[in-house]
Amino acid sequence: MTRRSCWRPRAPVSDGGGAKPDVTITGMGMVTSGGIGVKQSWEAVLRGEGTATTDPALEGLDVTMSCRAEDFDGKEQLGRRARKLDRFVQLTLVAAKEAIEDAGLDPESWDGARIGVVIGCGMGGAPTWEQEHSVLLERGHDRVSPHLIPRMIPNMAAGHVAMEFDAHGPNFCTATACASGATAIGSALDLLRLDRCDLVIAGGTESGITPLSIAGFANMTALSGRVDDPAAASRPFDSDRDGFVAGEAAGVVILERARDADARAVRRYADVAGYGASADGHHVTAPHPEGAGGEGALRAALADADLSASDVDHVNAHGTSTPLNDLSESRMISRVMPHGPSVTSTKGVTGHALGGAGAIEAIFSGLTIHHNTVPPTANLENQDPEIEIDVVGGAPRETDVDVVISDSFGFGGQNAVLALTSPR
Template sequence: MDRDVVVTGTGMVTPLGMTADKTWEAVCTGTTAADLITRFDPDGAAVRSQIACEIDGSPADETANDWIDGRMMGRYAQFAITAAAEAIADAGFDPSGPSWTPCRVGTSVASTFGGLSEIEAATGQRPSPRFLITALANLAAGHVSMCFDAKGPNRSPATACAAGAHAIADAVDDIRAGRADIVIAGGTEAPITPIGVGGFDAMRALSTRNDAPEQASRPFDADRDGFVLAEGCGILILEEHNHADERGATPYAAITGSGLTADAHHPTRPAKGGQGLRRCLERALKDATLDSDAVDHVNAHATSTPTGDAREAEALQSVFDTVPPVTSVKGALGHALSGAGAIESAIIATAIAERTIPPTANYENPDPACDLPVVTEACNAPIDAAVTTSAGFGGTNATLVFEQA
């Protein structure tokens, strides 16, 4: 029996807002979140790039979320709890209500760095008894399951920048296979620490546009010089379509296909011609039984790195005879690593529901190596089908296909 999967709730904690609505509105107006780092002293850390997309304060301070316990939860997990609570409420669920059957509710929340700030704080001293439960990367998924009584499948992919999309793809499979009726799915990351920034800075992966941080993240732009590290979380409530219908829920969109591939090429450099991502796109479209010319919009991974954006452009050009309108919201939000694909999935589901394609911030100078129809102003458009792409270190790729529900 077919078990179609729909998105019935979204939650976001991002540098542009502590809620999905605030994030969506800011992205659509072209607001950018990048600024000089305040979470630590970048001069003292001796980093060239002193820019990041930070979230002001902590969810424990900024929200009235009764589930958050700062003693037990790392910053990354607090993001996940906050976004999950919003998504669950947005979907119209009460975890103590009759439509919430705990053993049929799964959790799939990615994180790669996990409690990096908690790890750094514990370095050189005897760890507290709570250290591991604030630091281990899978504890975001663990705390979400405990807070919201989700006793079904539980996982936490750590596949770097593709992890959020991988977590959602896995959750879709759980529902299709009948292992769950509902899954709390997404990704979270809090990497803005001396080691987090310092590691990427040493690789020369980050923008050094310190004199104009708001212009630093420039996906597909000819003047891009690296990505801007971000923190944040996106959570989707995925639900079996008939289950949603029975309780009268109105879905944002359906997830009809996914593709996962490996470049098998290099730890950091994408394969020539974007071959791994091309195959990933093709697999996702095949899974969705959708022709490429039926896609109305692409939410691109495009992190604002010279090579990565060019390789992705090549992949898109090889899959689509005519590439549909392309957006990378990383111009506004920066790159939240394991959180990125999940945040972008929440945005693309909202774009379908709102019939609005969001813009790519800071795209000003077209690059011949990225010859794509990049969207620069939010525009109203019917979106029957859209894809979102993700790629991570190690050559790991993910593509998700979203359609009208």
């Protein structure tokens, strides 16, 4: 396929009077522990049932459960080339393909120089790293795979998407721990507003469930110890929460300027109206106890979207099921939005997909707007009395939803918040 030049002179983009152009989601793709594809994953979160199971790969550890995408087989989805790709890349390629098709796009006909790719990833190819380290110790340095580096580095998800779909515009990986996927979507929003691209394939991915990473999380007491009842282990905002359950997932959206989407006469799920980012500057792993950094990102996202806090109908919370995060986040929500928007955490179903979490939760937020349906928070049996917010539990809530906030917070105190709105 012939590549076009990556540079062309263009007039600054605006919708009149210097206003920022509306940016919209026209395609979605997803692989989660709830299923392969957006439909299966959305139905899983609406059921509100935890997907965590005992994981044979973690046998012998203190924590032996995870939320894997058990139905996903890379070789089945991608053929023989899957063996050269770490699982986090495999997940991304499948999610990206679904999103592109969902948006009604054909990479054979688009101008690849104007197509950007931004994929967030926190850990990269952890399974590859552990596997090849064992080879080094057991069989010697000369037996280490020459594919080690290109399989494991986090930017390869974005790189392979570009190669697969003829996307030659800006291409990079965001790595803000568990905020990575949301940071990627926010960065894509900026690319479109600045006219660096006409369309951006954006999202997040992670497949880091390995004995070493789980041991590390467990030893810092971040994981739930409810190994005798895995499906009930992830319980955001519940009095008996004791940590998160590690998950794997990839979520990808197609972002384009709303006027371009309207010209194509395609469905618009939701607009990405605002993005805010901040740093706690507080602790390497613990959130600020009052959610101060998260508040800064939230207020920045609202300002970017030209919204007030009272406009928010729903919050898709970071809601990890850890004692510290859920309390600090709830305090922030109560303080900034005292009118009491509904709140949910889909991590009760999917577990914590780390670098992929912000992307799949942005998709769930867009679907909440599209369907006017708020998913329930799985395993919410007794809401922590110190958490004074309207957490949706039990069953989906049918209600008008025009504005959703999607929170994503990461180790290092890195915060990313997206404001999504009904298409206008």
